[in-house]
Amino acid sequence: MKILIVLCAFLALGSAKRLFHNDQVLRVHPTEGQRDLLEKLPETFPAIDFWTEPRGTGPVDIHVPRAFVGPVKVFLNRHRINNEIFIENVQNNIDQERSPRPEQMDLASFDYNVYHTLDEIQQWIDDITASSSIATKEPVGTTYEGRDISAIKLSTGGVKPSFVINCGIHAREWVTPASCMYTVKYLIEGTENGNEQILDSVDIYVIPSSNPDGYVYTWTNDRMWRKTRSQNGLVCIGVDPNRNWDANWSGPGASGSSCSDTYYGPSVMSEIEVSSQAEFVANIPNVQAYIDVHAYSQYWMFPYGYTYAYPADYSTLNVIAGESAAAIKSVHGMTYQYGPISEVIYQASGSTADYFYDKQGIKCSFAAELRDTGRYGFLLPERLIQPTAEETYAGLMTIAASVANGQCV
Numbered sequence: 001m002k003i004l005i006v007l008c009a010f011l012a013l014g015s016a017k018r019l020f021h022n023d024q025v026l027r028v029h030p031t032e033g034q035r036d037l038l039e040k041l042p043e044t045f046p047a048i049d050f051w052t053e054p055r056g057t058g059p060v061d062i063h064v065p066r067a068f069v070g071p072v073k074v075f076l077n078r079h080r081i082n083n084e085i086f087i088e089n090v091q092n093n094i095d096q097e098r099s100p101r102p103e104q105m106d107l108a109s110f111d112y113n114v115y116h117t118l119d120e121i122q123q124w125i126d127d128i129t130a131s132s133s134i135a136t137k138e139p140v141g142t143t144y145e146g147r148d149i150s151a152i153k154l155s156t157g158g159v160k161p162s163f164v165i166n167c168g169i170h171a172r173e174w175v176t177p178a179s180c181m182y183t184v185k186y187l188i189e190g191t192e193n194g195n196e197q198i199l200d201s202v203d204i205y206v207i208p209s210s211n212p213d214g215y216v217y218t219w220t221n222d223r224m225w226r227k228t229r230s231q232n233g234l235v236c237i238g239v240d241p242n243r244n245w246d247a248n249w250s251g252p253g254a255s256g257s258s259c260s261d262t263y264y265g266p267s268v269m270s271e272i273e274v275s276s277q278a279e280f281v282a283n284i285p286n287v288q289a290y291i292d293v294h295a296y297s298q299y300w301m302f303p304y305g306y307t308y309a310y311p312a313d314y315s316t317l318n319v320i321a322g323e324s325a326a327a328i329k330s331v332h333g334m335t336y337q338y339g340p341i342s343e344v345i346y347q348a349s350g351s352t353a354d355y356f357y358d359k360q361g362i363k364c365s366f367a368a369e370l371r372d373t374g375r376y377g378f379l380l381p382e383r384l385i386q387p388t389a390e391e392t393y394a395g396l397m398t399i400a401a402s403v404a405n406g407q408c409v
């Protein structure tokens with residue numbers, strides 16, 4: 001507890017940029033019986049950070065700060081838990097993730113193959129909606145720290161069903177805003193040059209950065225920040241915006257500890273980023289599909305997360321998810337697993353996909369995890385943005401086509 005308070009106090013100081021020199025990511029291959037032991041690891045080592053959760057079925061990636069690398073390895077080996085070093089020095093990967101460049105505030109020279117600051121993303125939203133007759137900027141809400149959250153509506157007019165694409169809800173998953181900006185570009189260019197017809201039948205809304213406070217914090221202070229930045233008078237700052245929704249809120253697969261990366265928050269829908277998006281989507285007429293885009297692990301999932309029970313629309317959703325995975329594979333050969341969230345990864349309560357499915361009746365509700373499968377994890381190099389975006393576009397357009405052909409009514 002003491003270390004935890006010291007760590008939180010250090011991070012709360014705010015101005016210092018967190019460095020990750022000689023921090024490691026260990027890939028751990030637990031047996032079923034060892035998963036409980038791993039889940040309790042933060043009690044002994046509160047500074048560790050699960051990049052993939054121990055409750056799942058696959059390997060567990062654990063980011064271990066330098067000071068704890070030795071002791072954590074001793075612990076794992078003492079309990080005979082199979083482990084390997086997956087990322088030798090996290091700071092090296094951060095340094096190699098992006099290359100230095102001048103600020104990009106101009107649509108004509110906008111480079112989609114680099115990671116962008118929030119200021120650049122917001123300028124891009126203004127510029128691209130001003131320059132295209134089918135794109136409009138729509139306000140979603142204002143963050144805890146007062147930043148704008150915006151959506152881009154892509155529509156050729158008329159009355160059509162809608163598909164909402166949400167990106168960047170987890171701050172450190174940088175490839176998701178990058179892929180969603182590419183999606184907007186592809187839709188605009190494809191529609192304008194006649195190669196993409198989907199907007200004839202569906203309106204598409206894209207929220208490129210739905211957790212701007214957290215995203216800014218990953219650029220200024222802590223590359224590994226996941227949550228919002230709300231202050232709740234507790235030990236640590238921030239709430240997991242994908243555990244805060246009204247879908248079995250505070251149930252299995254979410255934490256009541258403010259310092260946990262999966263903290264469900266002081267109350268249901270407490271986060272302004274969550275409640276404003278719920279209201280925004282509720283006000284769009286006839287939304288038939290929604291997807292929350294995350295990274296990493298390469299999954300294409302649907303409800304439920306909070307229970308192992310299947311949703312009423314299981315067979316439809318499973319078919320569409322399978323078609324999405326096939327479409328993705330056809331682009332660059334990448335394999336995405338698909339199925340219900342609770343089955344593919346782990347039980348998780350209070351998540352977007354379950355909320356929109358249960359509470360807003362959006363039949364085609366999905367949650368995706370983009371590249372990769374852990375080689376770079378959250379620190380996917382910029383050269384992989386474009387292939388990730390290309391295959392993601394294929395997956396997203398499969399869902400859009402399902403709306404167009406009436407499968408999501």
Ligand code: ZN
Pocket residue numbers: 170173242294295
């Ligand atoms: Zn995520």
